[in-house]
Amino acid sequence: MSAELVQFLLAGITLGAIYALVALGFAIIYNASHVINFAQGEFVMIGGMAATAFVDSGLPLPLAAAAAVAAATLVGLALEKLAVEPARNASVVTLIIITIGASILLRGLASLVWDKKIHSLPAFTGDKPIAIGGATLLPQTLWVLGATVVAVAALWWFFNRTLTGKAILAVSHNHLAARLMGISVRRVLMVSFGLSAALGALAGILIAPISFTSWDIGVMLGLKGFAAAILGGLGSGPGAIAGGLALGLIEALGAGYLSSAYKDVFAFVIILGALVFLPNGLAGRRAAERV
Amino acid sequence: MFFRTLLAMGTLALASLVQAQEPIRIGAFLSVTGPAAFLGDPEQKTLELYVEKINAAGGVLGRKLQLYSYDSAGDAEKARAYVKRLIEQDKVDVLVGGSTTGETMAAVPLVEAAQVPFISLAGAVVIIEPVKKWVFKTPHTDRMACEKIFDDMRARGATKVALISGAGGFDRSMRAECLKVASAHGVQIVADESYGAGDTDMTAQLTKIKNTPGVQAVLNCGFGQGPAIVTKNYRQLGIQAPFYQSHGVASKQYVKLSGDAAEGVRLPAAALLIAETLPASDKQKKVVVDYKREYESRFKSEVSTFGGHAYDGLMLAVDAIKRAGGTDRAKMRDALESTKGYMGTAGVVNMSAKDHMGLDLSAFRMLEVKKGDWALVQ
Numbered sequence: 328m329s330a331e332l333v334q335f336l337l338a339g340i341t342l343g344a345i346y347a348l349v350a351l352g353f354a355i356i357y358n359a360s361h362v363i364n365f366a367q368g369e370f371v372m373i374g375g376m377a378a379t380a381f382v383d384s385g386l387p388l389p390l391a392a393a394a395a396v397a398a399a400t401l402v403g404l405a406l407e408k409l410a411v412e413p414a415r416n417a418s419v420v421t422l423i424i425i426t427i428g429a430s431i432l433l434r435g436l437a438s439l440v441w442d443k444k445i446h447s448l449p450a451f452t453g454d455k456p457i458a459i460g461g462a463t464l465l466p467q468t469l470w471v472l473g474a475t476v477v478a479v480a481a482l483w484w485f486f487n488r489t490l491t492g493k494a495i496l497a498v499s500h501n502h503l504a505a506r507l508m509g510i511s512v513r514r515v516l517m518v519s520f521g522l523s524a525a526l527g528a529l530a531g532i533l534i535a536p537i538s539f540t541s542w543d544i545g546v547m548l549g550l551k552g553f554a555a556a557i558l559g560g561l562g563s564g565p566g567a568i569a570g571g572l573a574l575g576l577i578e579a580l581g582a583g584y585l586s587s588a589y590k591d592v593f594a595f596v597i598i599l600g601a602l603v604f605l606p607n608g609l610a611g612r613r614a615a616e617r618v
Numbered sequence: 619m620f621f622r623t624l625l626a627m628g629t630l631a632l633a634s635l636v637q638a639q640e641p642i643r644i645g646a647f648l649s650v651t652g653p654a655a656f657l658g659d660p661e662q663k664t665l666e667l668y669v670e671k672i673n674a675a676g677g678v679l680g681r682k683l684q685l686y687s688y689d690s691a692g693d694a695e696k697a698r699a700y701v702k703r704l705i706e707q708d709k710v711d712v713l714v715g716g717s718t719t720g721e722t723m724a725a726v727p728l729v730e731a732a733q734v735p736f737i738s739l740a741g742a743v744v745i746i747e748p749v750k751k752w753v754f755k756t757p758h759t760d761r762m763a764c765e766k767i768f769d770d771m772r773a774r775g776a777t778k779v780a781l782i783s784g785a786g787g788f789d790r791s792m793r794a795e796c797l798k799v800a801s802a803h804g805v806q807i808v809a810d811e812s813y814g815a816g817d818t819d820m821t822a823q824l825t826k827i828k829n830t831p832g833v834q835a836v837l838n839c840g841f842g843q844g845p846a847i848v849t850k851n852y853r854q855l856g857i858q859a860p861f862y863q864s865h866g867v868a869s870k871q872y873v874k875l876s877g878d879a880a881e882g883v884r885l886p887a888a889a890l891l892i893a894e895t896l897p898a899s900d901k902q903k904k905v906v907v908d909y910k911r912e913y914e915s916r917f918k919s920e921v922s923t924f925g926g927h928a929y930d931g932l933m934l935a936v937d938a939i940k941r942a943g944g945t946d947r948a949k950m951r952d953a954l955e956s957t958k959g960y961m962g963t964a965g966v967v968n969m970s971a972k973d974h975m976g977l978d979l980s981a982f983r984m985l986e987v988k989k990g991d992w993a994l995v996q
Contacts (some may be wrong), residue, residue, distance in 0.1 A: 334821055334825045338822045341819055342818060344821050411739025426874075437656075443655050445842065447877075454850075463856065465850075465852050465854055477902070538819065548818075583822040583825060583826055
């Protein structure tokens, strides 16, 4: 394998891990409510911005990161409580539009609460590149990958081994049946918004040392994460991860071997292709028609 | 309520007594909010600050300045609407503004039709080429930045250059200008890569550049956070060729974001950035140091070249009004066009019928990042 290819793969996996984290957030909320939460990118922004603000105010990095995740989780819960829940009888499309409105609001608030400048976090463990087979890798990339693996493992445990997790899965399969079993759909919604906000914030903190953060990064990251979620099959956890990694690799290899000018085009063409030929995504189960 | 109305009337009456003469109306439309807020915000602050200062010192020709400013939020359509309002309702004597090229170009047909002198604060060459009778501008163009950079590269013996550009308006315009002037300045573009808005990793593009044979220098035409990421990736890949950034990231923020990776990076910038370190013999030193101190002591935030453009715009207008002996529009325009030897934050301005910007390459200083700060390249 040439050093060039290794470098492209490393770049692709780094990008892909970030997209995967954002896509997972989409999947969790979609599962619980069939709503595509377009404010998902704003959680990423809040995580990064809050963490830099806490670090600037003198908190040590681990504490600042924890506080930022907590802050984003609160915002996620508030979004559910104040915007989504009051409209719970509305159609899914209405709810989606509500999340778009919420994302604009959150972006505006962020530019007021913090500022419109670009911020960065110090790398968790230094900036010295690590050489691998002629290619180089930043230590922060390992943090991104490691944290993604841990987050995915924790999510798997949560959904398969805890009652709350199983309740969310039950709701995703059938709202009515889950309610008849005594599961509080309202609580499930709260948990899923909180959880995906926390995941988004984690992604935002992890990438802040590599790609910085500012009040408006949520838009593009949200879009890429959404594309990854579609590619993987909406609502599928493993699909979101596969979709994210695939998208990152397509972008990096496309930019490296074809033309960087059309980098985003490859990604979106593949997604269009997936929608046409694989409407349920890479990991999609055939959605049974509900009669 | 009645009392308040009475009070307002009293204030008005008092004001009209004090201001026996009509104020000079300065119209401004700036991107104070929105994606180009980093341009419009310091511009707006600068205009407010200096209108206040000029008025405190007795105004211009015994008349006070009055600022009419609207936030066009980076939106060309809004800019057009506000310019219409400024001309028709507020009846301004001169227009300063248009933070972005898009907003400026939206205003051009209106000011040409209404025949109002207009000083733009945006960068692109299209604003002054071809020359438009009523349109002037203060910032240097991206073409000048390309020329300055290519000259410096050649002086260091590099003639084979790789470009890596972002997808924004500034990035693309600069890339196009650099491609246009490259051969005239003796350099050859051997690689031309790009990255998207909001991209978080550019190692793929840079690896391609690294593996292009014969690359002697690399130039990043970019704006915002992209260039800082490119800089970090550049060092990560250990590329040895000299690395240049554009004037678009000539701010402390870029150095801070890139950290150690920015060491040795060169870029062209206005003298304002290195105001205090300019040699005392430098003719521009006084104006940039004064502006920097005024701005920083008032707003407690770091000065930017963009605010400097607004300072130049306002001062050029004031200078023209003085020489025209009033606010007759045609006379003001002629006075603006005959501006000679005006020393501003962007450099020395010598306008002519063919050149409505009036700056030359000496307006740019080549800077290098050394120990986290700017150093002047001799």
